Each structure stands twice: as structure tokens, then as C-alpha cells.
Amino acid sequence: MSIFETPSLEPNPKRQRIEPVFEPNPKRQRIEPVFNNSSLSSIPCPHSYAQHGVCTACNSMIERCHYRSFNCFKDGVQIRHEAVASAKRLMTKFSYMGDKKLPLVLDLDHTLVHTTTLSSLTKTEKYLIQEAGSRHDLWLLKSDDDPVEHLIKLRPFVLDFLKEARKMFNMHVYTMGNRYYADSVLELIDPRRIYFGKRVITREESPYIKTLDLVFADERCVLIVDDTRDVWPDHKSNLVEISRYCYFRMSNDQCSRPYSEERIDESECNGGLVNVLRLLKEVHCGFFRVKEELESKDVRLLLQEIEFKRGVLQGESLIL
Template sequence: MAHVISLKRPRPPASHTYTRVYFDFHFSFTPISIFLIISISSIYTQTINIRLCHSLFPLYDSDQIRVFFLPFDFRDFLLIMFVLRKHSLQPKSKRRKRSSSSRFVDFVKRLQNHVTRFKKRLTTLRDKTRNKLACLNDEKKKMKKKLHLVLDLDHTLIHTVLVSDLSEREKYLLEEADSRQDLWRCNKDSPYEFIIKLRPFVHEFLLEANKLFTMHVYTMGNSCYAQDVLKLIDPDKVYFGNRVITREASPCNKTLDLLVADTRRVVIVDDTISVWPHHKRNLLQITKYIYFRVDGTKWDSYAEEKKDESRKSGSLANVLKFLEDVHKRFEEDLDSKDLRLLIPYPCRQCCF
């Protein structure tokens, strides 16, 4: 007599055919294993009837299962293999003898528990996959819209002078350098000892600009000098990392060709226009920061007058406001691909 399990599902498509599947495992299977295979597989296959011939049942307690019929595709075949490995029961010699009704009830409970756990795992895996894909898409969009900011050092973020070039009225700074956070002496006890003064608002500028841009340093100074300065303004490499270009790589002029970035999404902040002969459209000219006396000037320096550029309304504060506005407009314009269109030209008219 044939045993039939009926599943109320639509008729399977023509592509599903009854296929003979051979399993050759060296351990025994029970009816629970066989029914579990069929039940789990029925979740994924459009099956109407699964017919088990009476001749199949004597194979339950044998060492191998030779053959049975089941409609499946490649995905179901992998699932069946998984179930066979996970749900093979103990050998017959170690199983307690139980009534057929008790075994059937136990089978139903196990089957229900397994299906429930399987659905939960499937749902969890699906949700994790969707969340991961969503995060990757968000990150990809952010990276796609990420803009780049190239910053000069001298007269843009700092002013540096040799100690030997300080005027008499400025030498008081040598005593104050150890107690001030914006003033440092470098190469002490050397003929080339120099002193560095940070431009007001520089720390706040770097902190806020880093949220909007990938920042780079581009200086005409040498590598050792650039590293000395960066130890003061970015000791943990939070803002610039290793994105530093110096005179060794670019001895004459500055060029964006040395940057790994789309030039349409780069903003340059520099006090000198002439060093950027090919990328003036990317340039925001900032007022030259001069804290110490420079040869040839007739007026007193900031250091001699013991004052400094304004923090709230100084050049860096104004440049930051402009950069924030440009970034906002670029993000709002989803079709915008060229940041340079938002920078006034010629850049001399936009000197902060």
C-alpha cells in the first residue's frame, strides 16, 4: 500500500520534475529523518503530492538509503543535504522501543520545533543581510559624495620665523612659548631654531572641516618641517593621516594631479594664487597670516603690538562658514558633480 503526504499548494510549474536522488551514507535513518526532509523541502518547492512507495519503508532501519523520489532544484538539494547531516538520529541499537503513536507525536513536536527555529534563523539571516546591504549602500553614497579639502600651512594655518629674525620687540615670545598653547619653539640650541605661531581658530576650523571633507596638507616646505608642524596641530593624525604633500614631491608648483581624488570635488585654501597655475578654479584665497615682523614692512606686527587676528570674525572663521555653505549646497543638489561651480571666480574676488 502506498503512503501519500498531501500538501495543499498550487500545481508545480513544468520546470519541476520528479528526479531520482541517490544518497549513500554509512549510518541509519529513521522515519523522522525522512519526514523532516520532505517537510522542510516542501517549504521551498511547489509540490502537490509526495508519494512514498511501500517498498521504501523497510530501508529506514538499514545502513543506507538507496533511493527516493522528490521534486527539487539545486537550492533544495543543498538544503536536503544539510538536513540529512543535521538530523540523523542514533543507531537502532541505542534507541528505546516506543509505540508507533508515541513516536508519531514526538515526531510532530520535533518537526514543529525545527520548522520554527528554521524560520527564525532564516528571518534573522535575511534581516542581517538587508541591514548590512543598507549600511554598505549608505557608506557608498557617503564616499561618493565625500569632498576633499587641500590646506596650505605657511601663512594659511601658521606663521613660522627663525628665532634669529625676531625683532627686539618680539623676543619676549621666547619666554612665553613654554606657557602658551599657540606658540612653539623648534630645534632649540640650533642655529636654525624657529618659532611657530598658530593662526587663531585653527583647532576649531580643523575639527569642523574634518566632518565635511577629507583633508590634505600641501606645503612648499620640506618633509621634516611639515612633520614638525603636524605634530603640533594633528599629533594623532586624526585630520590628515598620511595625506601630506611636500616640496620633495612638488618642488616648483602645486598640482592636484598628485591627489587621489576627483578634481571636481576638491577645494583648495591657500594664501598664494601663483603656486596653483592649473587649478585656480578650485582655489579659495585666504588672507596671508603674518604674526611676526617681515623684512620691508613699515607697520608693526601683531607680535609687536601684542594682539592677534580675531577668532570669531577672522579669516579661518569666515572660510569655514563658506565651506559649510558650499558643502550644504552641494549635498542638496543631487545632480551636482562639479564643486567648482559653487566657488566664485576669479578667486581674487573671494579673498577672506
């Protein structure tokens, strides 16, 4: 049974049958309880799960302010606030743990790709306009709805990273870009949506900060890969911070020449995504090592342990 079909022990007011009362005594009729449609509709829905504003248990309209949407899990899904934590635990236990996959939240900009506007290109970078489309890692983005044209550069190893990560993780995209931009990038790196499906969160849903509140999974199992730590004020312990990928010249960096002007790129063998993938594999292995301990495992503690061990090993190498 799906968690969105959980039966309720509460009476269903719509299914109650009100029998007519035939009494000869009018005084007695006046003291009988009277039920009508208006009184029934005023009773708030007590159930926890809804879809597109309709309760999945009793088919009544819900008060949206009492529910949180999880469109990145399934279109239109809404869960009552007080039931969110238990629903996440159930989803984690029966889906993620059963498949031996952990939820992985990936940033886009400076993590998987670097995007710039054509107007921001330096003279030395103009050659890239001609190469866009003929290279597998460089694409021109333009739209009738947006007069500003962009260049999107895929990070080296990104396609191999997604292929390998898919074996261990249920991947999500979380970007401060808008929905059109996210869909445009995914059209390049995941055109068939085999990696991300509809698990995409944009600034439309989360305009100011990033939060695991919008990810339908228990926080103890969720890993985050992002180049910016400060956008995760409440979930830094879940974060694997990746080196910032800057292919084009940044407006605030006039000291060093970017990859684009040097006509080189980040290493395919030892770049940011390669190093992060090694760490993710280590966490995944540690989490699922002992089946009987899954209920107590926490990726946040595993990340701390790995960081501590690496610090010790680095210290020992310096001493030697």
C-alpha cells in the same frame, strides 16, 4: 574589491606553464616556438596598479617611468599614467561621495600657522622666546639636524577650524616646506593624525608649483585653501584664497607693526579661518543638496556662483 586589485584579462606570463616537447624529429623541434625566462621578463607589465614598484596583479617589477606615485593616499601606491583619471573618478565616487566628504587641500604657512627664525625676531618680539611652550599657540622648533631655531605661531581658530572641517572634508596638507617641517607643524595641530593621516605633500614631491595631479581625487570635487594664488597655476578655479596670516614682523614690511609687537592677534570670531569655514560649509551644502545630481556637481562652478551672488549683494547694499 579595491581598485588596486582590479583583475586583468591579460594573460599572466609568470603563470603560464611551458610543457616540454618530446619529438623524435630534430627538424620539427627547431620550428616549435621557444619560451624562456629572458623572453618572458622582457614583456612589459600591462596592468595599471602597483605598490612599491611591484604590480598588484601579476607581482612583476614595473617600469616606474610609466607610473605616478600617490604616497599621500597610501604608502607606495603607483598608478599607470593613462589610468590615473579613471582611478581618481572611482575613488571619488565610492569613497568621498559615499561618506559625503569632499577633498580639502590646506596650505600651512600664512594659512594655518606663521613661522619665523629666532634670529629674525626684533627686539620688541624677543619676549616670545620665553613664552614659547607655555602658550598653546606658540612653539619653539629646534632639531639636532638643523642649527636654525624657529618659532611656530598657530593661527587663531585653527584647532576649531580643523575640528569643524573634518565633518565635511577629507583634509590634505600641501606645503612648500620640507617633510621635517610639515611633520613638526602637524605634531602641534594634529598630533594623533586624526585630521590628515598621511595625506601630506611637501616640496620633496612638488618642489616648484602646487598641483592637484598629486591629490588622489577627481578635480571637480577638490577645494583648496591657500594664501598664495600664484603657486596654483593650473587650479585657480578650485582655490579659496584666504587672507595672509602674518603674526611676526616680515622683513619686507617696515610700515606697520605686526601682531607680535602689538601683543595682540587676529580675531577669533572674524578672522581668516572663520570666514573661509563659512564659505566651505556653503560649498559643501550646495554640492550634496541633491543626491541625484552628484555626478554633475562641480565645486569650481559652485565657487563661481557664490562669488557672483556675493558680488550682487554687495552691489545692492552700496546702492541702498
